[in-house]
Amino acid sequence: MKYLPLIWSGIWRKPGRAVLMFLQVTVAVGLFGVLQGLKSGVEHAVAATRADLLVVRSREPFSDPLPVAWLQQIQAVPGVKLAFAQDEFDASYQSPTQHIDVNVLPANASWAAIGPELSVSRSAITAFSHTRTGALVGESLVKKYGWKIGDRIPLHSGTAQADGSTNWTFDMVGTFTYKAPLAQDNFIVVQYEYYDEARLAGRGTVADFPVVVRDPRHAEEVADAIDRRFANSAHETKTESLREMAQSLMEQIGNLDFAIRSIVSAALVALLFSTTTMAMLTIRQRTPELAVLKTVGFTDPAIFLVVCVEALAVYVVAAFCGLALAILAFPWANRFVPGLTMPPMVIVAGLAGAMVIGLLSASLPAVRAARLEVANALADR
């Protein structure tokens, strides 16, 4: 405790230098926080994706729609709690750059029971079931375009209607929110019955069948049972859980580890070199002071400790600030990868890393300070 005032005045000996060092550490730790947080955040989000929600798709996804009539067969597979048909098409609102995903779901709204991540009011469901051209709009789109219930939403799409027109108009009958890891509610839901009758090509088909299994532990067996049922049929299926799909999506992007590791190491090397140099310089300039301390009875270990703690204090406070900045910047990253949060592990790792680097950069000057020969040091003066 008695060292505290000494350490405090040591830190503020050169205020400019202390502030610069503080900022450097803040920047480096902040960068680490953002990059590592992004990577671990994605891994956490993938792990948090539902494993009990399966999606039955063709083995050749995107290019081979499945017959809607298969729903009964899928529902009959043991272990299936809920199954429904789902189709989708891409559309744009007003300009080609304002892209909107349209999710096509049956009017009977069996899908509303998919899980707590979907929240939609009973009245909205009723209105959806009774309005052929009805659309439920995700909360983020409501915010973005300011649509209100009762509005007509004109969309343009590459999917043509039976008369060749590529314009689709829906009536907004309600809103919903969908909060799941790696997902956004920036889509609208329209009636399958209406869409299927109105479209030019592909009638009676769907893109996939989402399936909720009764017991999550048996999800894989249920998936295999479904695929076995359609083996050797005109459309072989491949059933995967949402988590498996998220995993393979992340795998598509490739190995981020190498890039992040290289960038963070480059930042740390520069930081370590810079702070060590500064600390050495400071110690050289403080030689007379340190010699005086030794003369009045400070032991070598005490001097070592004082110098180390000085550096550590700056590092730890700066690391906190850097991580706080990273956390503040995080909601921004959600624009690229929705539903991310900063894992606590990254904060712990950031603090621990900063302490290690602080010790590394302080130890060399501290050893030098501790080994100082009083007579020589004072003679320099």
Added chain:
Amino acid sequence: MTSTRQFLALLGMNLTDLLRRLAPALTIVIGFSCAVGVLVAMLAMGVGARRQVMSDARADRVVLWSNGAQSAGESKIPTSATTAIADLPYLRRGADGQALALSEALIILRARTKSDHRQLYVPLYGVTSTLTEVIPEFHLVAGRTYRSGLREVIASRLCERQFSSFEVGDHRFIHGSDWTIVGLFQQGHSQATCIMYADAGSILSAFGRTSYNQVMVMLQSPEQYAAFASAAKSNPTLHIDAAPEPAVVEREFKQLNGILDFASYFVGTILGIGATLGAVSSLYAIVDSRRRELATLRAIGFAARAIVAATLVEAIVLALLGALVGGSLAWALFDGFSVRPLSTSFQMSVTPALLVLGCIWALGMGLLGGLLPALSAARVPVSDAIRAT
């Protein structure tokens, strides 16, 4: 005139002096090497990918999609429309008088990587007989081409390198039946993606399709594009949009490149700020340890602006040195380095333009970092010279 001579004398002195103050000088160089090296390396990914995808795009090749479609997967052109497309004006014609139009049906397949068994999606195009005329850069490198009406597939060389079971003679299970890989091909300079071709008739009948995804046509010359596009647009039986191939490639690339560029400049800026802070504290330290010298210079009549300029230039020289080291490292380590995102592969490309950009970046940061220490160097009071012992 005198202040220029003073400046030069001071600069020479500062630079020779750096050898004595190696540690702070090295701090600046290393800081900027890291910042510029990372920035250049990250941007080199985008440059390499762009070079690869653009290398084979031709202005006289036009891509046709159905009205409003934003991607080939979304586009649907009925097989019945191909005759009307072949009758459009300005199309180049083959020796037999047939229009050079290539209709393509797109199927997405799954494939497993050889190295780590990741599952990736790869495209298979069912193509009509004009393949080699519309895509003249296509050539077979192994096996033979597919025969029409049979379940035979040819794959690009990259498929065979990157994914398992793509050797000539391998069988692949597609849509409930057995297809054979009968050949491997290369397409132009770009080895960029894994794609497969098969006979359009085989694909359409196997998948029960009545539409293609896109049609590619060759114009007699690139200048005819506008006239061709309006002719295609005004044909009432066709509901198609036309775009020159480079524009389509550019549009598809833009999104990826936007993210890449954002990440590069974001990380580059943060590392740049770090390097600048390091430079500021090092320069302050250098100025600090030369107080007596600077005060003496002021006392014997050196102008303050000469001292400011000399210190600034010193900062810039060190920053540029760092940029050169970082840029050279990025070039040595990453130029030609293969990156394989998705089912593509491209080589990172560290171009002279990127190195110049890195130097400009360092120049700006060095100037910024040198400013305050330079001003403080000029403000050292003359009395310091006398007081020092």
